[in-house]
Amino acid sequence: MHFIRCWRRSATVITSIRSFTVKRLLCSVGPEDDTVFAMSSGQGRCGVAVVRVSGPASALAVHSLTRRFPAARTASLRSIIHPQTQELLDRGLVLWFPGPHSFTGEDSAEFHIHGGPAVINGVLQALGTIPGLRPAEAGEFTRRAFFAGKLDLTEVEGLGDLIHAETEAQRRQALRQMAGDLGRIYQDWSDRLKRCLAHVEAFIDFSEDELIEDGILNNLDAGVCQLQTEMGNHLSDQRRGERLRSGVQVVIAGSTNAGKSSLLNMLTQRPSAIVSPTAGTTRDVVEVPLDIGGYPVLLSDTAGLRDTTDSVEQEGVRRARQRVEQADLTLAVVDLTQLPSEPLMVSVFLRGHLRSILEQTSDRQQCIPILNKSDLISTEQKHSIRAVLEKDGDVARFCFLSCHTRDGLEELLTVLQDRLKTLCGNPLAGSPSLTQTRHRTHLQTCTEALHQYHHYRDVDLVLAAEGLRLGLSSLGRITGRIGAEEILDVIFKDFCIGK
Numbered sequence: 195m196h197f198i199r200c201w202r203r204s205a206t207v208i209t210s211i212r213s214f215t216v217k218r219l220l221c222s223v224g225p226e227d228d229t230v231f232a233m234s235s236g237q238g239r240c241g242v243a244v245v246r247v248s249g250p251a252s253a254l255a256v257h258s259l260t261r262r263f264p265a266a267r268t269a270s271l272r273s274i275i276h277p278q279t280q281e282l283l284d285r286g287l288v289l290w291f292p293g294p295h296s297f298t299g300e301d302s303a304e305f306h307i308h309g310g311p312a313v314i315n316g317v318l319q320a321l322g323t324i325p326g327l328r329p330a331e332a333g334e335f336t337r338r339a340f341f342a343g344k345l346d347l348t349e350v351e352g353l354g355d356l357i358h359a360e361t362e363a364q365r366r367q368a369l370r371q372m373a374g375d376l377g378r379i380y381q382d383w384s385d386r387l388k389r390c391l392a393h394v395e396a397f398i399d400f401s402e403d404e405l406i407e408d409g410i411l412n413n414l415d416a417g418v419c420q421l422q423t424e425m426g427n428h429l430s431d432q433r434r435g436e437r438l439r440s441g442v443q444v445v446i447a448g449s450t451n452a453g454k455s456s457l458l459n460m461l462t463q464r465p466s467a468i469v470s471p472t473a474g475t476t477r478d479v480v481e482v483p484l485d486i487g488g489y490p491v492l493l494s495d496t497a498g499l500r501d502t503t504d505s506v507e508q509e510g511v512r513r514a515r516q517r518v519e520q521a522d523l524t525l526a527v528v529d530l531t532q533l534p535s536e537p538l539m540v541s542v543f544l545r546g547h548l549r550s551i552l553e554q555t556s557d558r559q560q561c562i563p564i565l566n567k568s569d570l571i572s573t574e575q576k577h578s579i580r581a582v583l584e585k586d587g588d589v590a591r592f593c594f595l596s597c598h599t600r601d602g603l604e605e606l607l608t609v610l611q612d613r614l615k616t617l618c619g620n621p622l623a624g625s626p627s628l629t630q631t632r633h634r635t636h637l638q639t640c641t642e643a644l645h646q647y648h649h650y651r652d653v654d655l656v657l658a659a660e661g662l663r664l665g666l667s668s669l670g671r672i673t674g675r676i677g678a679e680e681i682l683d684v685i686f687k688d689f690c691i692g693k
């Protein structure tokens with residue numbers, strides 16, 4: 195969805211100024227001497243739009259459009275004039291940020307103009323007539339900031355996440371990463387590893403001259419072990435940061451007619467899925483993104499689980515099972531009227547029933563049993579069911595619910611939020627979580643390389659040193675000190691024009 199939005203935004207801008215561009219749109223990977231411009235605020239009619247310019251010809255751009263040059267980093271009201279026709283385009287604020295003290299590190303400027311399409315197009319077209327200026331690529335301002343050393347890759351990713359953050363917890367995590375919290379951890383590990391490597395190399399070069407004490411290798415071992423422990427702890431985070439970034443997969447599953455689609459509609463507060471008394475109504479997976487207490491959730495309703503000869507429904511059941519298998523959390527909906535009347539049989543029945551829903555995924559943390567249609571049973575029945583289940587440690591914390599009266603909804607939301615908190619962690623507490631598979635992959639490579647150090651340490655010190663060197667380069671790949679080119683395009687594809 196984000197991608198389409200960004201793509202649409204960029205498509206509009208590019209078509210409107212294409213005829214005025216002097217240079218081809220190049221996808222650059224390194225610093226450039228051309229100057230780029232783009233609208234940095236959102237698309238559509240708005241009070242104020244921000245047009246950004248960055249590169250060596252920024253001063254020329256400001257001068258050409260405003261005549262009177264503004265003081266650095268001070269908003270100045272100016273008439274904005276087309277440099278060729280001298281026509282007045284708008285009156286707005288102009289800001290001048292001389293490099294290197296700017297976001298991109300280059301000379302840059304911002305024009306805060308009125309947000310109507312004709313004004314915006316007029317100013318973009320005017321900029322396009324200035325020699326040396328061309329429209330910016332998606333993410334090009336940030337790309338320039340990266341090459342100027344203003345941001346490392348984790349900070350660039352944090353900035354991208356911040357732009358796309360849809361919930362409070364996502365915003366907090368992204369902001370923290372953008373501020374460099376995560377990058378600093380990796381940089382610290384990198385610095386320490388570099389010191390270890392320098393010592394091993396010194397030992398290899400000078401030990402025969404007996405200039406180096408013997409104990410130095412033991413200290414080194416301890417240093418490498420300490421790094422491994424810290425990396426291990428960072429990696430064993432149950433994917434909290436990644437989950438918060440991409441959304442928690444919550445799946446509603448259960449038998450046909452248990453009330454799964456009714457639950458989806460109640461949580462989304464709209465008729466997202468068809469509800470009917472016919473068993474087997476839902477076949478496709480119906481997925482709705484939700485913000486629950488600041489946590490991003492992808493909530494899916496699935497086909498009722500039952501044996502069937504209908505091939506379409508069979509496919510629905512297959513998809514439902516697949517979703518449950520991949521889910522971070524399953525809401526297992528049970529129709530209370532289907533429970534055995536004998537209270538003592540209730541927990542046996544429920545345990546079996548939950549097992550048939552969850553199948554392989556036996557982790558109890560991943561399931562909330564929802565006993566639905568509580569409006570159809572008496573208060574006494576409810577009490578006795580609760581008493582039996584509370585005694586049974588094998589049944590995870592359950593919720594009574596009625597999708598008809600909404601009784602139990604508050605309690606369900608509380609339980610749900612608790613689980614989401616556990617699944618995503620508090621993005622502001624403790625050390626920051628890794629947020630991307632990319633980080634995980636390089637860190638794993640790094641820890642494996644450190645094993646190589648221990649493996650060869652007594653056999654061949656040169657090979658042991660190679661392990662440290664490999665580890666160092668894996669860490670460098672996370673922050674972009676090494677091999678940035680190959681992944682830049684992947685990262686920047688999610689950025690919009692103007693950022």
Ligand SMILES: Nc1nc2c(ncn2[C@@H]2O[C@H](COP(=O)(O)OP(=O)(O)OP(=O)(O)O)[C@@H](O)[C@H]2O)c(=O)[nH]1
Nearest residue numbers: 450451452453454455456470474475476498567597
């Ligand atoms: N009395 C009562 N009826 C409910 C409740 N929840 C759902 N129902 C009814 O149960 C029937 C089935 O509801 P659905 O939401 O379609 O159930 P489902 O689990 O999605 O069914 P399938 O998609 O066929 O698997 C409908 O007639 C609902 O109105 C409830 O809390 N109380």
Ligand SMILES: [K+]
Nearest residue numbers: 451470472475
């Ligand atoms: K149904």
Ligand SMILES: [Mg+2]
Nearest residue numbers: 454455475476
């Ligand atoms: Mg349904």
